[in-house]
Amino acid sequence: MLNIISANLNGIRSATAKGFLDWLPAQDADFVCMQELKAQAPDMTAAMLNPEGYYGYFHYAEKKGYSGVGIYARHQPLQVIQGLGVPEIDAEGRYIELVYDGLSVVSVYLPSGSSGEHRQAAKFAFMDHFYRHLADLAQRGRKVVICGDWNIAHREIDLKNWKGNLKNSGFLPEERAWMSAVLDELRWVDVYRRLHPETTGEAYTWWSNRGQAWAKNVGWRIDYHVATPCIAEHARTAAIYREARFSDHAPLTIAYDWALQAT
Template sequence: MLRVISANLNGIRSAVSKGFLEWLAVQDADFICLQELKAQADNMTADMLNPPGYYGYFHYAEKKGYSGVGVYARRQPLQIIEGLGVPEIDAEGRYLELVYDTLSIISVYLPSGSSGDHRQAAKFVFMEHFFAHLANLVKCGRQVILCGDWNIAHKEIDLKNWKGNLKNSGFLPEERAWLTRVFDEIGWVDVYRRLHPEATGDAYTWWSNRGQAWAKNVGWRIDYQIASPEIAATATTASIYKEQRFSDHAPLTIDYETAL
Protein backbone atom coordinates (compact mmCIF):
# COMPACT_ATOMS: atom_id res chain seq x y z
CA MET A 1 0.00 0.00 0.00
CA LEU A 2 1.05 3.56 -0.73
CA ARG A 3 -0.39 6.30 1.51
CA VAL A 4 -0.22 9.86 0.22
CA ILE A 5 -1.30 13.01 2.07
CA SER A 6 -1.80 16.48 0.65
CA ALA A 7 -1.93 19.41 3.07
CA ASN A 8 -2.01 23.16 2.54
CA LEU A 9 -0.51 24.43 5.80
CA ASN A 10 -1.13 28.18 5.35
CA GLY A 11 2.25 28.61 7.02
CA ILE A 12 4.34 25.66 8.17
CA ARG A 13 5.38 27.41 11.36
CA SER A 14 1.75 28.05 12.29
CA ALA A 15 0.67 24.48 11.44
CA VAL A 16 3.52 22.98 13.47
CA SER A 17 2.54 25.10 16.47
CA LYS A 18 -0.95 23.56 16.19
CA GLY A 19 0.34 19.98 16.31
CA PHE A 20 0.79 19.10 12.63
CA LEU A 21 4.02 17.16 13.10
CA GLU A 22 2.59 15.15 16.02
CA TRP A 23 -0.40 14.23 13.87
CA LEU A 24 1.86 13.38 10.96
CA ALA A 25 3.95 11.02 13.08
CA VAL A 26 1.02 8.60 13.51
CA GLN A 27 -0.35 8.69 9.94
CA ASP A 28 1.96 6.00 8.48
CA ALA A 29 2.17 7.95 5.23
CA ASP A 30 4.73 7.32 2.51
CA PHE A 31 4.52 10.86 1.14
CA ILE A 32 3.20 14.11 2.56
CA CYS A 33 2.86 16.89 0.03
CA LEU A 34 2.83 20.38 1.53
CA GLN A 35 1.68 23.70 0.09
CA GLU A 36 1.85 27.31 1.23
CA LEU A 37 4.90 26.94 3.44
CA LYS A 38 5.18 30.71 3.91
CA ALA A 39 8.78 30.18 4.98
CA GLN A 40 12.35 30.19 3.72
CA ALA A 41 15.08 27.70 4.56
CA ASP A 42 16.38 29.73 7.48
CA ASN A 43 12.92 29.71 9.09
CA MET A 44 12.80 25.90 9.20
CA THR A 45 13.62 23.89 12.30
CA ALA A 46 15.31 20.49 12.08
CA ASP A 47 11.97 18.71 12.62
CA MET A 48 10.32 20.80 9.90
CA LEU A 49 13.11 19.96 7.48
CA ASN A 50 13.28 16.24 8.28
CA PRO A 51 10.58 14.82 10.57
CA PRO A 52 11.62 11.48 12.10
CA GLY A 53 11.54 8.81 9.39
CA TYR A 54 11.30 11.26 6.48
CA TYR A 55 13.45 13.15 4.04
CA GLY A 56 12.21 16.68 3.39
CA TYR A 57 12.39 18.47 0.04
CA PHE A 58 11.26 22.04 -0.56
CA HIS A 59 10.81 24.68 -3.22
CA TYR A 60 10.65 28.03 -1.45
CA ALA A 61 9.29 31.26 -2.87
CA GLU A 62 11.71 34.14 -3.27
CA LYS A 63 9.29 36.46 -1.45
CA LYS A 64 9.47 36.02 2.30
CA GLY A 65 6.41 34.55 4.04
CA TYR A 66 4.79 33.58 0.75
CA SER A 67 3.76 30.42 -1.09
CA GLY A 68 6.28 27.54 -1.24
CA VAL A 69 5.79 23.77 -1.55
CA GLY A 70 7.42 20.68 -0.10
CA VAL A 71 7.32 16.89 0.14
CA TYR A 72 8.20 14.58 3.03
CA ALA A 73 9.24 11.18 1.66
CA ARG A 74 10.23 7.92 3.31
CA ARG A 75 12.63 7.16 0.49
CA GLN A 76 15.09 9.42 -1.27
CA PRO A 77 14.17 10.09 -4.92
CA LEU A 78 16.35 9.57 -7.95
CA GLN A 79 15.77 13.15 -9.06
CA ILE A 80 14.24 16.35 -7.69
CA ILE A 81 12.61 18.83 -10.06
CA GLU A 82 11.91 22.34 -8.78
CA GLY A 83 9.62 24.53 -10.83
CA LEU A 84 8.18 24.46 -14.33
CA GLY A 85 11.07 26.25 -16.03
CA VAL A 86 9.19 29.56 -16.19
CA PRO A 87 11.07 32.17 -14.13
CA GLU A 88 8.11 34.29 -13.00
CA ILE A 89 6.24 31.16 -11.89
CA ASP A 90 9.21 29.43 -10.30
CA ALA A 91 10.06 32.53 -8.25
CA GLU A 92 6.83 31.85 -6.34
CA GLY A 93 7.75 28.27 -5.34
CA ARG A 94 4.75 26.42 -6.75
CA TYR A 95 5.97 23.07 -8.11
CA LEU A 96 8.13 20.27 -6.71
CA GLU A 97 8.46 16.78 -8.23
CA LEU A 98 10.20 13.75 -6.72
CA VAL A 99 11.14 11.21 -9.39
CA TYR A 100 11.43 7.48 -8.67
CA ASP A 101 11.83 4.51 -11.02
CA THR A 102 8.14 3.99 -11.70
CA LEU A 103 6.50 6.91 -9.90
CA SER A 104 6.55 10.68 -9.64
CA ILE A 105 5.10 12.48 -6.62
CA ILE A 106 4.33 16.15 -7.13
CA SER A 107 3.32 18.95 -4.77
CA VAL A 108 1.72 21.86 -6.59
CA TYR A 109 0.17 25.13 -5.47
CA LEU A 110 -1.78 27.03 -8.11
CA PRO A 111 -2.09 30.79 -7.66
CA SER A 112 -5.20 32.33 -6.17
CA GLY A 113 -6.76 35.08 -8.23
CA SER A 114 -8.93 36.41 -5.43
CA SER A 115 -6.75 39.39 -4.51
CA GLY A 116 -7.24 41.25 -7.78
CA ASP A 117 -7.18 41.19 -11.57
CA HIS A 118 -3.37 41.11 -11.69
CA ARG A 119 -3.30 37.87 -9.69
CA GLN A 120 -6.11 36.34 -11.75
CA ALA A 121 -4.04 37.12 -14.84
CA ALA A 122 -1.04 35.41 -13.22
CA LYS A 123 -3.24 32.43 -12.44
CA PHE A 124 -4.29 32.12 -16.08
CA VAL A 125 -0.63 32.31 -17.16
CA PHE A 126 0.21 29.52 -14.74
CA MET A 127 -2.71 27.42 -16.01
CA GLU A 128 -1.54 27.81 -19.61
CA HIS A 129 1.99 26.66 -18.84
CA PHE A 130 0.81 23.96 -16.46
CA PHE A 131 -1.61 22.46 -18.99
CA ALA A 132 1.24 21.94 -21.45
CA HIS A 133 3.33 20.45 -18.66
CA LEU A 134 0.52 18.09 -17.67
CA ALA A 135 0.18 16.92 -21.26
CA ASN A 136 3.90 16.15 -21.43
CA LEU A 137 3.91 14.52 -18.01
CA VAL A 138 1.44 11.90 -19.17
CA LYS A 139 4.09 10.70 -21.61
CA CYS A 140 6.89 10.35 -19.02
CA GLY A 141 6.47 6.58 -18.65
CA ARG A 142 5.99 6.70 -14.86
CA GLN A 143 2.86 6.71 -12.78
CA VAL A 144 2.19 10.19 -11.39
CA ILE A 145 0.31 11.57 -8.39
CA LEU A 146 -0.12 15.35 -8.29
CA CYS A 147 -1.12 16.62 -4.86
CA GLY A 148 -2.03 20.12 -4.02
CA ASP A 149 -4.17 23.18 -3.68
CA TRP A 150 -5.41 23.87 -7.21
CA ASN A 151 -7.51 26.88 -6.12
CA ILE A 152 -10.35 25.73 -8.38
CA ALA A 153 -13.60 24.04 -7.38
CA HIS A 154 -14.53 21.92 -10.38
CA LYS A 155 -18.28 21.46 -10.19
CA GLU A 156 -21.32 22.75 -8.33
CA ILE A 157 -21.12 19.95 -5.76
CA ASP A 158 -17.57 21.05 -4.91
CA LEU A 159 -18.60 24.14 -2.95
CA LYS A 160 -21.49 25.14 -0.73
CA ASN A 161 -22.42 28.49 -2.22
CA TRP A 162 -21.87 27.83 -5.90
CA LYS A 163 -24.53 30.25 -7.16
CA GLY A 164 -22.92 33.13 -5.30
CA ASN A 165 -19.45 32.33 -6.64
CA LEU A 166 -20.03 32.05 -10.38
CA LYS A 167 -18.12 35.28 -10.99
CA ASN A 168 -15.47 34.74 -8.33
CA SER A 169 -11.93 33.40 -8.72
CA GLY A 170 -11.82 29.68 -7.99
CA PHE A 171 -15.18 29.00 -9.66
CA LEU A 172 -14.95 31.01 -12.87
CA PRO A 173 -16.27 29.23 -15.99
CA GLU A 174 -12.82 29.46 -17.61
CA GLU A 175 -11.14 27.83 -14.61
CA ARG A 176 -13.68 25.02 -14.40
CA ALA A 177 -13.49 24.38 -18.15
CA TRP A 178 -9.69 24.21 -17.91
CA LEU A 179 -9.92 21.56 -15.17
CA THR A 180 -12.42 19.60 -17.25
CA ARG A 181 -9.88 19.59 -20.08
CA VAL A 182 -7.20 18.30 -17.67
CA PHE A 183 -9.46 15.31 -16.97
CA ASP A 184 -11.22 14.73 -20.29
CA GLU A 185 -8.61 15.74 -22.86
CA ILE A 186 -5.35 14.73 -21.17
CA GLY A 187 -6.80 11.86 -19.12
CA TRP A 188 -5.85 12.73 -15.54
CA VAL A 189 -8.11 11.35 -12.81
CA ASP A 190 -9.59 13.21 -9.83
CA VAL A 191 -8.99 10.40 -7.35
CA TYR A 192 -11.26 11.61 -4.56
CA ARG A 193 -14.14 11.99 -7.01
CA ARG A 194 -13.50 8.54 -8.42
CA LEU A 195 -14.02 7.10 -4.94
CA HIS A 196 -16.76 9.50 -3.79
CA PRO A 197 -18.65 10.65 -6.91
CA GLU A 198 -21.61 12.15 -5.05
CA ALA A 199 -19.99 13.60 -1.90
CA THR A 200 -20.82 17.23 -1.15
CA GLY A 201 -20.28 18.70 2.33
CA ASP A 202 -17.99 15.87 3.41
CA ALA A 203 -15.73 16.64 0.45
CA TYR A 204 -14.78 20.21 1.32
CA THR A 205 -11.12 20.92 2.07
CA TRP A 206 -11.04 24.70 2.57
CA TRP A 207 -13.14 27.17 4.52
CA SER A 208 -12.89 30.95 4.49
CA ASN A 209 -11.98 32.65 7.73
CA ARG A 210 -14.98 34.93 7.24
CA GLY A 211 -18.61 34.54 8.26
CA GLN A 212 -18.29 31.39 10.39
CA ALA A 213 -17.63 29.34 7.27
CA TRP A 214 -16.01 26.52 9.23
CA ALA A 215 -18.78 26.33 11.83
CA LYS A 216 -21.44 26.32 9.11
CA ASN A 217 -19.42 24.08 6.75
CA VAL A 218 -19.57 26.66 3.97
CA GLY A 219 -16.59 25.12 2.25
CA TRP A 220 -14.86 24.47 -1.05
CA ARG A 221 -13.13 21.37 -2.44
CA ILE A 222 -9.97 22.85 -3.93
CA ASP A 223 -7.33 20.39 -2.65
CA TYR A 224 -6.83 17.39 -4.90
CA GLN A 225 -4.88 14.27 -5.62
CA ILE A 226 -4.94 14.04 -9.40
CA ALA A 227 -3.26 10.94 -10.81
CA SER A 228 -2.45 9.10 -13.98
CA PRO A 229 -5.13 6.51 -14.79
CA GLU A 230 -3.31 3.31 -13.86
CA ILE A 231 -2.37 4.33 -10.34
CA ALA A 232 -5.67 6.18 -9.85
CA ALA A 233 -7.46 2.88 -10.45
CA THR A 234 -5.65 1.35 -7.47
CA ALA A 235 -6.94 3.93 -4.98
CA THR A 236 -9.01 2.29 -2.26
CA THR A 237 -9.81 4.92 0.39
CA ALA A 238 -9.85 8.71 0.58
CA SER A 239 -10.45 10.76 3.69
CA ILE A 240 -10.38 14.42 4.73
CA TYR A 241 -9.15 15.02 8.28
CA LYS A 242 -11.19 17.56 10.23
CA GLU A 243 -10.81 16.52 13.87
CA GLN A 244 -7.97 19.01 14.35
CA ARG A 245 -7.36 22.24 12.46
CA PHE A 246 -3.82 22.96 11.39
CA SER A 247 -4.79 25.64 8.86
CA ASP A 248 -7.81 26.88 6.89
CA HIS A 249 -7.43 23.71 4.77
CA ALA A 250 -7.90 20.07 5.81
CA PRO A 251 -5.43 17.30 4.89
CA LEU A 252 -6.51 14.87 2.16
CA THR A 253 -5.28 11.27 2.57
CA ILE A 254 -5.57 8.61 -0.13
CA ASP A 255 -4.40 4.99 -0.02
CA TYR A 256 -3.29 3.25 -3.21
CA GLU A 257 -2.94 -0.52 -3.60
CA THR A 258 0.48 -0.24 -5.14
CA ALA A 259 4.09 -0.16 -4.06
CA LEU A 260 6.88 2.31 -4.70
Protein backbone atom coordinates in the same frame (compact mmCIF):
# COMPACT_ATOMS: atom_id res chain seq x y z
CA MET B 1 -0.48 0.40 0.70
CA LEU B 2 0.99 3.69 -0.48
CA ASN B 3 -0.39 6.49 1.69
CA ILE B 4 -0.11 10.04 0.34
CA ILE B 5 -1.23 13.19 2.15
CA SER B 6 -1.87 16.58 0.60
CA ALA B 7 -1.98 19.50 3.03
CA ASN B 8 -2.03 23.25 2.49
CA LEU B 9 -0.49 24.45 5.75
CA ASN B 10 -1.08 28.20 5.38
CA GLY B 11 2.31 28.58 7.01
CA ILE B 12 4.43 25.62 8.14
CA ARG B 13 5.46 27.46 11.30
CA SER B 14 1.84 28.13 12.20
CA ALA B 15 0.77 24.56 11.39
CA THR B 16 3.62 23.16 13.46
CA ALA B 17 2.55 25.27 16.42
CA LYS B 18 -0.96 23.84 16.01
CA GLY B 19 0.30 20.24 16.15
CA PHE B 20 0.79 19.24 12.50
CA LEU B 21 4.12 17.50 13.05
CA ASP B 22 2.80 15.81 16.20
CA TRP B 23 -0.11 14.43 14.15
CA LEU B 24 2.05 13.02 11.35
CA PRO B 25 3.58 9.90 12.95
CA ALA B 26 0.23 8.18 13.43
CA GLN B 27 -0.74 8.72 9.76
CA ASP B 28 1.73 6.17 8.38
CA ALA B 29 2.20 8.32 5.27
CA ASP B 30 4.76 7.51 2.61
CA PHE B 31 4.55 11.04 1.22
CA VAL B 32 3.31 14.31 2.71
CA CYS B 33 2.82 16.95 0.03
CA MET B 34 2.66 20.45 1.51
CA GLN B 35 1.69 23.80 0.05
CA GLU B 36 1.84 27.40 1.21
CA LEU B 37 4.86 26.97 3.44
CA LYS B 38 5.18 30.74 3.91
CA ALA B 39 8.77 30.15 4.96
CA GLN B 40 12.29 30.05 3.58
CA ALA B 41 15.23 27.85 4.50
CA PRO B 42 16.46 30.02 7.42
CA ASP B 43 12.97 29.88 8.98
CA MET B 44 12.85 26.09 9.09
CA THR B 45 13.65 24.13 12.23
CA ALA B 46 15.31 20.73 12.11
CA ALA B 47 11.94 19.09 12.82
CA MET B 48 10.32 20.98 9.95
CA LEU B 49 13.10 20.06 7.56
CA ASN B 50 13.28 16.37 8.41
CA PRO B 51 10.61 14.95 10.72
CA GLU B 52 11.60 11.61 12.17
CA GLY B 53 11.44 8.95 9.47
CA TYR B 54 11.28 11.42 6.57
CA TYR B 55 13.47 13.23 4.10
CA GLY B 56 12.29 16.76 3.37
CA TYR B 57 12.40 18.47 -0.02
CA PHE B 58 11.29 22.04 -0.61
CA HIS B 59 10.83 24.73 -3.22
CA TYR B 60 10.69 28.06 -1.44
CA ALA B 61 9.34 31.31 -2.84
CA GLU B 62 11.76 34.18 -3.23
CA LYS B 63 9.33 36.49 -1.44
CA LYS B 64 9.46 36.10 2.33
CA GLY B 65 6.41 34.62 4.05
CA TYR B 66 4.81 33.65 0.75
CA SER B 67 3.80 30.48 -1.10
CA GLY B 68 6.31 27.61 -1.20
CA VAL B 69 5.83 23.85 -1.53
CA GLY B 70 7.47 20.78 -0.05
CA ILE B 71 7.32 17.01 0.25
CA TYR B 72 8.22 14.71 3.12
CA ALA B 73 9.21 11.29 1.77
CA ARG B 74 10.12 8.06 3.51
CA HIS B 75 12.57 7.17 0.74
CA GLN B 76 15.09 9.29 -1.11
CA PRO B 77 14.16 9.92 -4.75
CA LEU B 78 16.27 9.43 -7.82
CA GLN B 79 15.69 13.04 -8.81
CA VAL B 80 14.18 16.22 -7.37
CA ILE B 81 12.65 18.70 -9.83
CA GLN B 82 11.96 22.21 -8.57
CA GLY B 83 9.77 24.47 -10.67
CA LEU B 84 8.32 24.38 -14.17
CA GLY B 85 11.21 26.16 -15.87
CA VAL B 86 9.32 29.47 -16.06
CA PRO B 87 11.17 32.15 -14.05
CA GLU B 88 8.16 34.21 -12.99
CA ILE B 89 6.34 31.08 -11.82
CA ASP B 90 9.32 29.41 -10.20
CA ALA B 91 10.13 32.55 -8.21
CA GLU B 92 6.89 31.88 -6.31
CA GLY B 93 7.82 28.31 -5.29
CA ARG B 94 4.82 26.46 -6.69
CA TYR B 95 6.03 23.06 -7.96
CA ILE B 96 8.23 20.25 -6.71
CA GLU B 97 8.44 16.70 -8.08
CA LEU B 98 10.15 13.65 -6.61
CA VAL B 99 11.08 11.04 -9.21
CA TYR B 100 11.34 7.35 -8.35
CA ASP B 101 11.62 4.20 -10.42
CA GLY B 102 8.07 3.92 -11.77
CA LEU B 103 6.50 6.80 -9.84
CA SER B 104 6.57 10.57 -9.57
CA VAL B 105 4.99 12.47 -6.67
CA VAL B 106 4.30 16.18 -7.08
CA SER B 107 3.28 18.96 -4.72
CA VAL B 108 1.75 21.92 -6.53
CA TYR B 109 0.19 25.19 -5.43
CA LEU B 110 -1.77 27.05 -8.07
CA PRO B 111 -2.09 30.81 -7.63
CA SER B 112 -5.21 32.37 -6.21
CA GLY B 113 -6.77 35.09 -8.30
CA SER B 114 -8.98 36.46 -5.56
CA SER B 115 -6.83 39.47 -4.69
CA GLY B 116 -7.26 41.26 -8.01
CA GLU B 117 -7.14 41.15 -11.79
CA HIS B 118 -3.33 41.04 -11.87
CA ARG B 119 -3.29 37.87 -9.77
CA GLN B 120 -6.07 36.30 -11.83
CA ALA B 121 -3.96 36.99 -14.92
CA ALA B 122 -1.00 35.31 -13.19
CA LYS B 123 -3.24 32.35 -12.39
CA PHE B 124 -4.32 31.99 -16.01
CA ALA B 125 -0.67 32.21 -17.11
CA PHE B 126 0.24 29.46 -14.65
CA MET B 127 -2.64 27.32 -15.92
CA ASP B 128 -1.43 27.68 -19.52
CA HIS B 129 2.09 26.57 -18.66
CA PHE B 130 0.88 23.85 -16.32
CA TYR B 131 -1.50 22.40 -18.90
CA ARG B 132 1.37 21.89 -21.31
CA HIS B 133 3.41 20.32 -18.52
CA LEU B 134 0.52 18.00 -17.63
CA ALA B 135 0.22 16.97 -21.28
CA ASP B 136 3.92 16.15 -21.36
CA LEU B 137 3.76 14.16 -18.12
CA ALA B 138 0.73 12.21 -19.34
CA GLN B 139 2.51 11.22 -22.56
CA ARG B 140 5.41 9.67 -20.68
CA GLY B 141 3.27 6.77 -19.48
CA ARG B 142 4.55 6.96 -15.91
CA LYS B 143 2.64 6.67 -12.67
CA VAL B 144 2.27 10.25 -11.42
CA VAL B 145 0.34 11.59 -8.42
CA ILE B 146 -0.03 15.38 -8.26
CA CYS B 147 -1.16 16.60 -4.87
CA GLY B 148 -2.00 20.13 -3.95
CA ASP B 149 -4.16 23.18 -3.68
CA TRP B 150 -5.40 23.82 -7.21
CA ASN B 151 -7.50 26.82 -6.12
CA ILE B 152 -10.32 25.63 -8.38
CA ALA B 153 -13.60 24.00 -7.39
CA HIS B 154 -14.44 21.94 -10.45
CA ARG B 155 -18.15 21.21 -10.16
CA GLU B 156 -21.19 22.63 -8.42
CA ILE B 157 -21.02 19.88 -5.79
CA ASP B 158 -17.50 21.01 -4.92
CA LEU B 159 -18.55 24.09 -2.96
CA LYS B 160 -21.44 25.10 -0.76
CA ASN B 161 -22.53 28.38 -2.35
CA TRP B 162 -21.86 27.71 -6.01
CA LYS B 163 -24.53 30.08 -7.31
CA GLY B 164 -22.98 33.00 -5.45
CA ASN B 165 -19.47 32.24 -6.71
CA LEU B 166 -20.00 31.97 -10.45
CA LYS B 167 -18.09 35.22 -10.99
CA ASN B 168 -15.46 34.65 -8.33
CA SER B 169 -11.93 33.32 -8.75
CA GLY B 170 -11.83 29.62 -8.01
CA PHE B 171 -15.16 28.91 -9.69
CA LEU B 172 -14.95 30.93 -12.89
CA PRO B 173 -16.24 29.21 -16.05
CA GLU B 174 -12.76 29.44 -17.62
CA GLU B 175 -11.16 27.74 -14.61
CA ARG B 176 -13.73 24.98 -14.50
CA ALA B 177 -13.43 24.38 -18.25
CA TRP B 178 -9.64 24.15 -17.86
CA MET B 179 -10.05 21.56 -15.11
CA SER B 180 -12.45 19.59 -17.30
CA ALA B 181 -9.89 19.63 -20.11
CA VAL B 182 -7.20 18.29 -17.76
CA LEU B 183 -9.47 15.40 -16.82
CA ASP B 184 -11.31 14.73 -20.07
CA GLU B 185 -8.80 15.62 -22.77
CA LEU B 186 -5.50 14.82 -21.06
CA ARG B 187 -7.09 11.86 -19.23
CA TRP B 188 -5.85 12.71 -15.75
CA VAL B 189 -8.00 11.38 -12.90
CA ASP B 190 -9.50 13.33 -9.98
CA VAL B 191 -8.83 10.51 -7.53
CA TYR B 192 -11.15 11.64 -4.75
CA ARG B 193 -14.04 11.87 -7.22
CA ARG B 194 -13.19 8.45 -8.58
CA LEU B 195 -13.76 7.07 -5.09
CA HIS B 196 -16.62 9.39 -4.10
CA PRO B 197 -18.42 10.54 -7.26
CA GLU B 198 -21.23 12.53 -5.67
CA THR B 199 -20.12 13.40 -2.12
CA THR B 200 -20.78 17.04 -1.26
CA GLY B 201 -20.23 18.56 2.20
CA GLU B 202 -17.91 15.83 3.42
CA ALA B 203 -15.63 16.50 0.44
CA TYR B 204 -14.73 20.09 1.34
CA THR B 205 -11.09 20.81 2.12
CA TRP B 206 -11.04 24.61 2.59
CA TRP B 207 -13.14 27.06 4.59
CA SER B 208 -12.86 30.83 4.61
CA ASN B 209 -11.81 32.43 7.88
CA ARG B 210 -14.61 34.92 7.41
CA GLY B 211 -17.94 34.58 9.15
CA GLN B 212 -18.86 31.12 10.39
CA ALA B 213 -17.69 29.17 7.34
CA TRP B 214 -16.03 26.38 9.33
CA ALA B 215 -18.85 26.07 11.88
CA LYS B 216 -21.49 26.01 9.13
CA ASN B 217 -19.40 23.88 6.76
CA VAL B 218 -19.54 26.51 4.03
CA GLY B 219 -16.56 25.01 2.27
CA TRP B 220 -14.83 24.37 -1.03
CA ARG B 221 -13.10 21.29 -2.44
CA ILE B 222 -9.93 22.77 -3.91
CA ASP B 223 -7.28 20.31 -2.65
CA TYR B 224 -6.75 17.33 -4.93
CA HIS B 225 -4.92 14.19 -5.82
CA VAL B 226 -4.83 14.27 -9.63
CA ALA B 227 -3.16 11.17 -11.03
CA THR B 228 -2.43 9.27 -14.20
CA PRO B 229 -4.90 6.41 -14.77
CA CYS B 230 -2.30 3.71 -14.17
CA ILE B 231 -1.92 4.74 -10.51
CA ALA B 232 -5.39 6.20 -9.97
CA GLU B 233 -6.90 2.77 -10.57
CA HIS B 234 -5.08 1.55 -7.46
CA ALA B 235 -6.71 4.13 -5.15
CA ARG B 236 -8.71 2.44 -2.43
CA THR B 237 -9.63 4.93 0.32
CA ALA B 238 -9.75 8.69 0.80
CA ALA B 239 -10.03 10.59 4.06
CA ILE B 240 -10.26 14.30 4.90
CA TYR B 241 -9.02 15.02 8.41
CA ARG B 242 -11.14 17.50 10.37
CA GLU B 243 -10.69 16.48 14.00
CA ALA B 244 -8.03 19.15 14.52
CA ARG B 245 -7.31 22.30 12.51
CA PHE B 246 -3.74 22.96 11.48
CA SER B 247 -4.77 25.43 8.78
CA ASP B 248 -7.79 26.82 6.94
CA HIS B 249 -7.39 23.68 4.78
CA ALA B 250 -7.90 20.06 5.85
CA PRO B 251 -5.37 17.33 4.96
CA LEU B 252 -6.50 14.91 2.27
CA THR B 253 -5.11 11.36 2.49
CA ILE B 254 -5.53 8.74 -0.22
CA ALA B 255 -4.30 5.16 0.01
CA TYR B 256 -3.14 3.36 -3.12
CA ASP B 257 -2.85 -0.41 -3.31
CA TRP B 258 0.61 -0.18 -4.83
CA ALA B 259 4.10 -0.64 -3.47
CA LEU B 260 6.93 1.79 -4.11
CA GLN B 261 10.10 0.08 -5.29
CA ALA B 262 12.57 2.20 -3.35
CA THR B 263 16.20 2.18 -4.37
